[in-house]
Amino acid sequence: MSNLVVLRRRMVEIGRLMYDKGLIVAAEGNLSVRSGGHSFLVTPAGVGKGSLRVQDLLEVGVAGKSPAGLATSEWGVHREIYCRRPDVGAICHAHPPWATAFAVVGRDLDGSLLTETARFLPRVPVAERSLPGSDAVAESIVPLIGNHDAILLGGHGVVAVGNGLEDAFALLETVERLAQVTLLAEMADGKCCLPEGAARSLLEK
Numbered sequence: 001m002s003n004l005v006v007l008r009r010r011m012v013e014i015g016r017l018m019y020d021k022g023l024i025v026a027a028e029g030n031l032s033v034r035s036g037g038h039s040f041l042v043t044p045a046g047v048g049k050g051s052l053r054v055q056d057l058l059e060v061g062v063a064g065k066s067p068a069g070l071a072t073s074e075w076g077v078h079r080e081i082y083c084r085r086p087d088v089g090a091i092c093h094a095h096p097p098w099a100t101a102f103a104v105v106g107r108d109l110d111g112s113l114l115t116e117t118a119r120f121l122p123r124v125p126v127a128e129r130s131l132p133g134s135d136a137v138a139e140s141i142v143p144l145i146g147n148h149d150a151i152l153l154g155g156h157g158v159v160a161v162g163n164g165l166e167d168a169f170a171l172l173e174t175v176e177r178l179a180q181v182t183l184l185a186e187m188a189d190g191k192c193c194l195p196e197g198a199a200r201s202l203l204e205k
């Protein structure tokens with residue numbers, strides 16, 4: 001089996017995992033993988049990534065225009081990363097709800113809160129909010145992508161990169177878990193609770 005066939009199958013599998021795990025809904029998100037020196041496989045726009053077929057995947061060169069079926073703005077983010085990070089072999093973009101909540105309010109994730117992430121993911125920064133579908137989305141990550149493997153797109157979602165698809169997907173999941181635990185820990189610490197006696201006074205009303 002050729003390497004390209006293996007990559008196509010793995011992309012389909014990871015698209016399904018992203019959907020099944022609730023990291024995307026409908027036709028959200030996208031994936032890409034470096035299939036050769038300057039060649040890439042990319043998921044098409046407007047297609048549910050949970051039901052992708054291997055023949056749906058698009059081939060594109062990093063210097064080339066976006067092929068039909070691929071939104072320019074989406075490929076723009078991936079192209080920007082591949083150009084600036086030759087070590088990156090794959091990219092996952094999704095809208096996982098816990099992490100996206102941080103992206104919406106413009107709040108970085110603090111990886112030092114968890115022992116598992118403290119060393120390899122000390123911070124997940126938020127990029128400047130930009131108009132969805134515009135070139136500004138790709139521009140917003142430029143100041144951050146050199147030093148971070150995961151970025152919150154302002155008001156939008158998460159981009160995670162890795163040497164391969166498995167690495168990028170694992171990082172995406174980790175970012176979502178970090179966001180979830182951060183908010184749950186704040187609730188457990190009482191920061192999100194109603195003031196003492198508030199529930200009783202509501203009942204009395």
Ligand SMILES: [Zn+2]
Nearest residue numbers: 029094156157
């Ligand atoms: Zn998105």
